[in-house]
Amino acid sequence: MSDPASRQPSGHGRHIPAASLARLTVYLRVLGTMMTEGIERVSSEELAEAAGVNSPKLRKDLSYLGSYGTRGVGYDVPYLSGQIAAALGLTLDWRVAIVGAGHLGRALAGYPGFGSRGFEVVALFDADQMTVGQEVGWLRISPVDAMEAVLEKTRANMAVLAVPADVAQQMCDRLIAAGITSILSFAPVVLQAPPEIQIRKVDMATELQILAYHAQRAQVAALATDAQARLMR
């Protein structure tokens, strides 16, 4: 810990826990909203409230980045926002290719909070000859056949998979072969890829099933309380 050779260039720098990482992106968005509202200073209590967490957790999360607050005062909103963005790597340019131009792909391409924060959609692919060539926002839909060439020309360094489950794996393979190392997949399949490739998955079926589990438990609990109340008198 006190070994000078292990010191980091800025902040504490050593590995932010996954759960903290997810919350940091929320703080970042809340801080952004506050900036547009002209709020200049915020306490951990206020920021935590707005982000839907408790304040010790928020302070712990921020402590992984460094000490960017002022004791007895709070945090400078634009400064903290900048520090979080830097820690997350948002000062670099992220050029995103979206594979699949169905409803989902178009929804993603048109996502507003996208262009901001260092992300730029540079390509949108589809396999259907009818949709290739159509314009979506600023983009023209490219044919998947030309994927490798377009990825190289646009220098995309991230990809989003918005294709049907049955072609997700092959598209994933092609993206990796083309040098993409970060993939966000919306396809409801387990993608097999080398461990050095970062893959994140968003799956509505999973989310709904988790909700169903909790809702069912709530129902069972209610019935149990009910039955118990009846037994008691």
Place this chain on the structure above:
Amino acid sequence: MSDPASRQPSGHGRHIPAASLARLTVYLRVLGTMMTEGIERVSSEELAEAAGVNSPKLRKDLSYLGSYGTRGVGYDVPYLSGQIAAALGLTLDWRVAIVGAGHLGRALAGYPGFGSRGFEVVALFDADQMTVGQEVGWLRISPVDAMEAVLEKTRANMAVLAVPADVAQQMCDRLIAAGITSILSFAPVVLQAPPEIQIRKVDMATELQILAYHAQRAQVAALATDAQARLMR
């Protein structure tokens, strides 16, 4: 533990850890695929491989539900699938209302793995008078003004928010007031709601930022190794 009064109707029944819960939905999908392929029996090793986890973790996850395998043999695919589905509460009827009929809402409404597994989309709402009345698959888009009435008539018990950030909170409030207790939100805002309401969030900005963080770290690590290599000789 051995208190007979605390016994559960089936399986072990006591609170599945959040991380296990998320993986169980994956096992369920993999088992579904296996069933369509006519595979009748599977070992923890094989299932774990297909689900992208290691086998002790898979067995631990399954142990929260009960003992549904056969030692020395493995698991019966349809039986295990049924047990997981039951544990997740998928034997109940889940009627889902989707709020927002933009590209995202339509993508969700058309999601294939939706109708299966106990989920049924029973309503699709939009605020735009031009889109109200349009048909999407089997559904006709309803006006948000009539949300409360339609929710009651369709007896929806879950909702998906696919609306712009600036109206997400008010739509959330209306859903809760109408008796909905489980909400999946795609809007990039922190929703404030009473703790008894189950809210899950899917946020593409968060996902991309987490990918960016890891990609940045990989870059920094590569540069560091590079620099070190140069120092070494």
Place this chain on the structure above:
DNA sequence: TCATGTGAACAGATTCACAGCT
């Protein structure tokens, strides 16, 4: 005196080795 930052206690998740059935 105030709110941040953090070490230490705690809780939760993962891993592992092996006991227990078939």
Place this chain on the structure above:
DNA sequence: AGCTGTGAATCTGTTCACATGA
């Protein structure tokens, strides 16, 4: 003999109380 099921150990993440410093 083989594969499941699980307790115990380990590791990781969260909570909390309070020391720290403006």
